[in-house]
Amino acid sequence: MEGAGKRQILHTCYVVAADGATGGLRDMLGIAMDGSPVLGHQLNIYFHADLSPWMGQDPALLIWLINSASPGLLIGMDGARRWTFQRSFDPAVESPQDYPPERCAQIIRDAVGATELDVDIRSVGPWTMTARTAKTYRSGRVLLVGDAAHQFPPTGGLGMNSGLADADNLGWKLAAVLAGCASDALLDSYERERRPVAVDNARHSVLNAIRMAEVGIGPETARIAARLESPDPSVAAAERRRIAEAVPLQRPHFDALNQEIGYIYGASRHAGGVGGAPLAATDYTPTAVPGARLPHAWVERDGERVSTHDLLIPGFTLITGPGGAAWADVFAETGEGVAKRTVVIGRDVTSSDGRCPELLRIGEDGAILVRPDGHIAWHSAEGASPESALAALLDAVE
Numbered sequence: 001m002e003g004a005g006k007r008q009i010l011h012t013c014y015v016v017a018a019d020g021a022t023g024g025l026r027d028m029l030g031i032a033m034d035g036s037p038v039l040g041h042q043l044n045i046y047f048h049a050d051l052s053p054w055m056g057q058d059p060a061l062l063i064w065l066i067n068s069a070s071p072g073l074l075i076g077m078d079g080a081r082r083w084t085f086q087r088s089f090d091p092a093v094e095s096p097q098d099y100p101p102e103r104c105a106q107i108i109r110d111a112v113g114a115t116e117l118d119v120d121i122r123s124v125g126p127w128t129m130t131a132r133t134a135k136t137y138r139s140g141r142v143l144l145v146g147d148a149a150h151q152f153p154p155t156g157g158l159g160m161n162s163g164l165a166d167a168d169n170l171g172w173k174l175a176a177v178l179a180g181c182a183s184d185a186l187l188d189s190y191e192r193e194r195r196p197v198a199v200d201n202a203r204h205s206v207l208n209a210i211r212m213a214e215v216g217i218g219p220e221t222a223r224i225a226a227r228l229e230s231p232d233p234s235v236a237a238a239e240r241r242r243i244a245e246a247v248p249l250q251r252p253h254f255d256a257l258n259q260e261i262g263y264i265y266g267a268s269r270h271a272g273g274v275g276g277a278p279l280a281a282t283d284y285t286p287t288a289v290p291g292a293r294l295p296h297a298w299v300e301r302d303g304e305r306v307s308t309h310d311l312l313i314p315g316f317t318l319i320t321g322p323g324g325a326a327w328a329d330v331f332a333e334t335g336e337g338v339a340k341r342t343v344v345i346g347r348d349v350t351s352s353d354g355r356c357p358e359l360l361r362i363g364e365d366g367a368i369l370v371r372p373d374g375h376i377a378w379h380s381a382e383g384a385s386p387e388s389a390l391a392a393l394l395d396a397v398e
Contacts, residue, residue: 014141014174014187018167021130021147029139035132035202039153039209040218042127043089043096045104048120052080054112066216068225070110073217085111088221089126099124129153129209131202137191145170150198155208156253158201161260165373166194172314172372181337182394193265193291201259204281208253214246251282258284265291265375288361290379294370297356299349308356311349314372315339318386321357322346323365327386331369334387335394339372 017025026033052059059079065072072087085108099107105119130151137144146163170190176182209218216224227239252259259281286295297308311317316338318331328342345351345362360368361381369378369386371393378389 013178014143016143016145016170016174017148018145019148021151023148025142026134026144026148029142031139031144032135033132034135035130036206037130037132038128039131039206040129041089041091042086042129043099044125044127045085045087045099045107045121046123047083047085047104047108048081048122049083049108049117050081051083051112055079064215064217065111066221066225066228067111068222068229070107071221071225072111074111091126096124096126131206133195133198133202137195138187143170143187143190149194150202152202152205153209154205155212156201156205156256156259158205158260162198162201165197168373169194176338176394179337181335186394197263200263204252204256204259208250211246211249211253215243215250252280256281258282261293264289267291286359288359288368288376288379290376290382292376294368294374294376295359297359298352299345299356300352301349305352308360309374311341311343312370312372312374313339313341315341316372316377316390317370318342318367319360319362319370320344320367321362321364324362324367327367327380331386335390338390338394
């Protein structure tokens with residue numbers, strides 16, 4: 001770069017478009033989006049205020065305030081002084097300029113119910129809730145990642161995590177192609193693996209938003225708040241009972257480990273099990289099959305208790321049972337130029353709780369090959385060999 005403000009020209013083999021939901025690269029490439037472009041509009045108010053008197057010793061991360069004065073969502077950034085407040089916003093009749101610091105401070109005071117609260121407004125900005133996925137993740141040598149490829153409602157917190165998994169999936173594939181270890185066709189597997197996950201995460205996020213409306217967070221907030229504040233005690237009590245019955249139904253919103261890490265690349269349903277009906281978002285069971293995330297198990301290495309995930313390297317890792325020397329020898333001779341590691345249970349590590357061989361389904365003399373992104377590339381139960389499996393993967397043979 002020759003100087004501040006001067007145009008910079010870069011010559012690259014590939015471009016990763018990670019310019020967010022409002023970036024322009026996707027549109028410049030003519031890549032359309034599937035889904036719902038507008039599900040709602042929100043205003044984000046970032047502020048500093050001491051809310052510790054209301055938070056107690058263990059402050060919640062998310063606090064929904066249902067009232068007629070100033071309903072919205074309070075999000076703790078540090079649980080004490082740094083907060084954001086989300087409230088409904090209608091761009092058809094208002095703009096961010098309608099929310100100067102003085103008005104926003106009063107909105108926060110009304111929401112908390114503290115007329116003398118000292119509020120320092122740091123920023124105010126609108127955002128649009130959508131549920132969209134790019135129809136393709138690749139256009140020539142440009143690949144979309146993160147919010148440039150997909151946008152979800154925040155209900156479930158899957159947006160950023162999906163973007164990180166995108167980068168993890170694409171990063172090692174790009175590295176392999178640029179290093180000459182894999183063909184360009186390997187990059188096509190990025191969309192094949194990650195797009196179905198994004199589509200299902202969008203579905204799950206929208207469903208969470210619909211369920212949230214049942215407890216007063218959404219278009220029915222004003223009506224529900226009016227019932228909760230009704231001068232008729234029986235009306236308020238009935239509404240509280242109804243909400244109490246709806247709260248347990250929110251569990252998949254906040255306890256969705258299977259939705260988050262249970263997907264299996266290549267499986268027909270990315271939110272569920274293998275070869276059968278999909279599992280609930282909350283029902284995660286580690287599964288050692290190709291395409292799944294490597295199951296966690298505790299092992300001992302050099303006297304230290306570590307996870308099976310701590311055994312992985314930024315390359316390919318072969319984990320074998322105690323009698324897996326033959327697998328290790330074959331693996332050592334394949335994939336010239338590819339970073340590799342072999343871990344033999346009983347030699348390099350020991351199974352501290354005895355569950356590792358069982359969870360990985362490798363027994364005494366089996367083996368499992370793990371990709372740089374932590375997903376399983378091959379299992380000895382599937383036949384073939386790690387040599388042929390790695391070669392097929394890098395050549396992007398389906």
